[in-house]
Amino acid sequence: MLEKVSFGVVAFALLWPGFKVVTARNLVHTVFWLGLTLASTAVLFIMLQAPFLAAIQLILYTGGLLTLMLFGVMLTARDQGLLTVPNASHRRAFGGLLAVAAFAMLAMAITQTTTLPASPTAPITTQQLGALVFTEQALAFEVLAVLLLAVTLGAIVFARRGDAGSATENTANSIPARKPLPAPNAAVSQAKGA
């Protein structure tokens, strides 16, 4: 009984923020609600006796992904991240259609796999997971690693392009797009020469 009530609570804590993610008008609020959704998912993992997955969910999704999204919001949005989501009616209709389609697909998938057990009979240990990752799934793991590396490099390239110069290193040579700030006396002597 108590288990069902608590599942209900967690399910609500998962669905309601999920709903808010879609409806929130403020990007930062969206990120916040998304965080709640992801954290609730972690709680669900714990209830399924998969604590390793829960911890990873917290570290990677709630921790890492949210941080990245914050960076995205702060770097792209103007006026302190208060970018509002476009809300035209045809977009709404399109979004709704998409949501209904996705929901239908998921519902079909769920109704058709009736043999899935509520929780695995013997909980998968961390060691098993580790062994799996480094043997059977090694290729996928490595491909993912390469992909992430590429993403990191791309991010650095994008970030460097917008660099205005930093206190510790002179970026004059690496940024052709923006001219470096003049040293105090360079400016003065330029004016003197002019």
Added chain:
Amino acid sequence: MALSTEPGLSAAIGGGSGSVSKSRDGQAASMPTRAFVPDPYLDLARYQADADLLTLSFGPQHPSTHGVFRAVLYLDGEIVVKAVPYVGYLHRGVEKLCEKLSYSNVTPILDKNDYVSPMCNEQAANLAFEKLLGIEVPLRAKFLRTLLAEMQRVASHLLWLGTFAIDLGGALGGGTSVFMYCFRERELILDLFEELTGCRFHYNTHCIGGNRHDIPAGWPKLVHETLGTIDARLDDYLGMLEHPIFVDRTRGIGTLDAELALELGLAGPLARASGIDHDLRRDAPYHIYDQLDVRVACESGGDCWSRYKVRLDEMRESIRLARLLVDNVPAGPISASKPLTNVTQFKITTGQTYVAIESPRGELGTWVIAGGKGTSPLRMKIRPPSLHALAAVPYLFPRYTLSDAVAILGSLDPIMGEADR
């Protein structure tokens, strides 16, 4: 600019600026002449001003603006792109007030200008008045004034060191520890001033013609002991302060070169840190500095670290001078003029003069035009070193981060009381 009238200054510039004449004639022609560039960093065309830059109103109510200084910072991320300083939040109209007060009443008002070294304010004004009146201060008073000035320099630099440490280390960290130690030492000096004058802060101990308070019995011995204690204790915690973190935060930060320092009219420790070997105590002696061998501290880096070094060396030198002076105070009267009995005792009907002394922050000048009824100055202008130091803000802040801006402002050691007057 007041500095350019000082003979020998241009010749005092260290190596590295070949365009400056090395002659000692001190003529204006030998000074580097440049068009004044009001704002060399107004290069906002590269930015979409409202999107790329964060405009930060830094002060006047900010923990590390040393009072009520305000600078509008244009930040690209954390990096300052442009800084516009605003002064005047502490403007008290002192110069105008001095026109209303009689000559004898000006001194206590000026104490509040540079409230970290009030002795020097008093000396600057009284030296000017004495010059106009043609009064020669007795030797004992000269010694006493020199001694007080040097002790005040130690106290002032101690306060600077403490606040600089706070700027770097935060109000809730190791910076506060250094701050507290510095204040502990500074209090010892203030105790001595209290013994002598009866006040810890706004002394009103100098008067036209000399000093108002004579040295009490046993005081010289106390001075000796106290300064010895401070000298020893400084070693105690400088080891802690000069941590690699401190070096990283100060070395190469806020570089100010000699040419720009001259252009802005900087003097004192700021100029000396930039390689301008100039000290009024040695180059235009007053009091009894002509009889003293003042070893002027000079560095060439021009960064926060050099400014720290210069002030520290100065502190040590001042301790040495003060201990030397206190043993040699001659007997005699401490005032050349009759004790004050009347508001209008001193009358100066005509003439004008400019007198500058080396305050802990640099050249503190007083320009007095006498006239009118003769009981009060017709016009009085104070040249505060802090105001000139703040003029360096737009040149020093850009290219550095907000954290460095705080450190740079701290290293400039501005006292808003005297900058705004």
Added chain:
Amino acid sequence: MADLLANPWLRGLLQGALLITVMMTAVAWISWFERKFAGRVQSRLGPTMVGPSGLLQPLADALKMFQKQELIPSAADSLLFRLAPPLALFLALGGAAVLPITQGMLASDLDVGVLYVLAFSGLLAFPIWMAGWSSSNKYALLGGMRMVAQGISYEIPMVLAALVPVVVTGSLSLSDIVTYQATHHWLVLWPPGLGLIAFIIFFTMALAEGNRIPFDIPEAESELVAGPATEYTAIRFGLIASAEYVHSLITCAFASTLFLGGWDGPFLPPLCWILIKTVGLFVLITWLRWSLLRVRSDQLMALCWKYLVPLSLGILLLTGAFIQWVG
């Protein structure tokens, strides 16, 4: 009654309440200790007025915090502004659940205790950022951004350093790690040298995570007034402040569990040992705080990315090799 306690949910609730009470009480006196310590270091007296030698000062502070008027800036984002402080305290306290205090005395013996603590403490950057962003204050915003930027920098060396004990013991469970240390070696000494380096890296990054000097960059009072907490008043400010203390305390307990043998130690009962180690580390943190200056944001990141990430990867590799070939 026994039936009720048998129910894991109710028992968890009770244990949680107990843990929170203990932690908050500990934090109150720890904050007293820090103030007294700071006073002594700075040649002052510290709190003296409330109670004998100021011992009741934390109570007075809490009372003051509770009865102060709470101001919420009109431009602030009301929801996030109100939520951030309790969330910060929640995340800070969350890590305490899996810390083994003595043999068998822990709220929850998770298989992945190490990951769990790391996850909760890593998430702490998020409410701090929320506080900074929602205040609608530029200083607070800068502080929040510094927090996030700092967060992704210190996290990696910290996790890598924490993995050294995991690799040695072959378990992610904190009680297993302590048991290993009780029967074999303390992990600060084993593998020789590597354990010590891992501990130093972990401890340094814990300073950064707890916003402690020399890494209290997000709240840097002399630069950002109070960072993300600039606009906070009354009890919400108190919550943020106590979250920091709770977090420091838990990190100390975590570090002593991972590296210093947890409850293990001669002569004294286990409870004493874990307390001695935790408080000892906290004293060290406090002592460092009042002795060092603050580094700059980019200096911290350079330290993390240029030196500590390669270093911790290296020692992790060496530890693996050590376990493989030496034992």
Added chain:
Amino acid sequence: MGYLTATVQALYSTLRQSLKKPTTVEYPKVVRPRAARLRGSFALLKDAAGDENCIGCKKCEKICPSDVIALTTVKKPSPVTGKSRGYASDFTLNLQGCIICELCVQVCPADAIVMVREQERPAFSREDLVLTMDRLYRNGENAERLAWATASILAETQDPERTCLKK
């Protein structure tokens, strides 16, 4: 590595400082000895016979740089000697604007106004910081509290003819 050793050194340094005696005292409970010359607040003095020293010459009012002294003069026979001379019928000194410059003490021809070594305590209302004549005379009753300086002592110190002073 340099960081580590320097940090240890810093820790050692603060430890050494923390073992020293604290320099602060609990102020209201412990009051440090006050300097003999300390300028705290003001007092008006009476002579040995109990006659008021103040002659109502208004010199202090005129010299005050911040205009905080106000007095009205009255000419009346002295209650002690019976001779008619000037008195202050009302004397107020507003401490809110006072800058403790000691100039009023210096110019007083009758050594009437002097300073006491204790400061006025902070007050709840502005009126409490105005020293009335009553309060000034009450301040002067305890000779222990008085500061060193009177007009004649200051004049003697500053006498330009004074030569035989020991070093």
